Amino acid sequence: MTTASPTSSKPLYHETYKHQEHWRNNEDEFEGAKLGVWLFLTTEILLFSGMFCGYAILRFFYLDDFTAASSHYLNWKIGALNTGVLLISSFTVAMSVRASQLNKQGQLMINLLISAICGVIFLVVKLGWEYGPKIEKGELPGAMFAYGGHAGEYIPSTSDPVFLSIYWVATAIHGFHVLIGVVLLLWLAWRAGKKHFGPKHYTAVENVGLYWHLVDLVWIFLFPLLYLV
Amino acid sequence: MNATAHTQPHEDPTHHHIASFRSLFVILVILLIMTALTVYTAKFVDLGEMGNLILAMFIACFKAILVCAIFMHLLHDKFLNTVALAVCLVLVVTFIGFTMIDMASRGALDPTREHFIAPPSMSEANINAAIEKRDAEHAAEGGHAADDDHGADAEHTEDDGHAADDGH
Numbered sequence: 001m002t003t004a005s006p007t008s009s010k011p012l013y014h015e016t017y018k019h020q021e022h023w024r025n026n027e028d029e030f031e032g033a034k035l036g037v038w039l040f041l042t043t044e045i046l047l048f049s050g051m052f053c054g055y056a057i058l059r060f061f062y063l064d065d066f067t068a069a070s071s072h073y074l075n076w077k078i079g080a081l082n083t084g085v086l087l088i089s090s091f092t093v094a095m096s097v098r099a100s101q102l103n104k105q106g107q108l109m110i111n112l113l114i115s116a117i118c119g120v121i122f123l124v125v126k127l128g129w130e131y132g133p134k135i136e137k138g139e140l141p142g143a144m145f146a147y148g149g150h151a152g153e154y155i156p157s158t159s160d161p162v163f164l165s166i167y168w169v170a171t172a173i174h175g176f177h178v179l180i181g182v183v184l185l186l187w188l189a190w191r192a193g194k195k196h197f198g199p200k201h202y203t204a205v206e207n208v209g210l211y212w213h214l215v216d217l218v219w220i221f222l223f224p225l226l227y228l229v
Numbered sequence: 230m231n232a233t234a235h236t237q238p239h240e241d242p243t244h245h246h247i248a249s250f251r252s253l254f255v256i257l258v259i260l261l262i263m264t265a266l267t268v269y270t271a272k273f274v275d276l277g278e279m280g281n282l283i284l285a286m287f288i289a290c291f292k293a294i295l296v297c298a299i300f301m302h303l304l305h306d307k308f309l310n311t312v313a314l315a316v317c318l319v320l321v322v323t324f325i326g327f328t329m330i331d332m333a334s335r336g337a338l339d340p341t342r343e344h345f346i347a348p349p350s351m352s353e354a355n356i357n358a359a360i361e362k363r364d365a366e367h368a369a370e371g372g373h374a375a376d377d378d379h380g381a382d383a384e385h386t387e388d389d390g391h392a393a394d395d396g397h
Contacts, residue, residue, distance in 0.1 A: 053328050221286075228271035
């Protein structure tokens, strides 16, 4: 680490960033870190594939009941809204990578903050409009399901608690990933405020971006499976 | 798409590909349109139980490819990252695919309860009622699952053969 001379124009962190000692150069470090994140993402895909596999099995068991449960318990408009929110945040995350590559610090900050806000909107919609009313009405997974709480002529089928189980498990684990993503995006924004990222060094922006896109990818599959078909 | 990117490559000392604003924005618009299309086809066009599911998954895969290729830069990235993802997807397909083969061949092992494995909360009487109802429905459709024993036996022996073929 070179100590910057105490002049008024102290070089910025991203301009003088030096790789860790065990890497040949910054580029190797960047690519190595990125491959590491990709490997982590593959484990994430395998984690969620367990839920998709469970969904496939249960759907195989309860063909019509699942469709009926889906349209009774879930409002596709809320799901579609959240899909749009996540897609827009994916776009702004991609834009923030671009902004750091071009050294546009203001754009970087704005895009990171928009992405984090989109993540918060997703969680607020999820918790406030879905989880909250569901908990009140007893539309809970498995044994916690309350058969009595249904107004109107809808008669819950025995497979409804099963559908709600897969719904709660999949969306809650996905929501937890969104929450972690929001924290990471705010961390990036805080570091961007200290001018840590620029064309020569934006490893963290790139890698958090990859993670955020994966969260979006999982939702791309969860949304139609749970809310639509 | 590359026109804008090529006007500014030298600002990037690491020579990483810089996605143009236009390409990113176009992808976003396509993704949103595809989402609307999924909602429309799934909710307002009836393609049958499986038809809607398959179409929705087809669109989702298309969206996923766009996100991976452009947003996650796989298109312009080291090929190794794509390999990591591809290996993972092979595992996922094996995992879900073989589970589905198992599900589809359950009847070969238990002819009386083909495709029907009851939740633990369900009573024996309800299970039998559900099986009877299903068989009646099949019979009403004139479907292949005839409920007389000879037909069922013959068919399941056949299924056995298919299942064994699938396994290899």
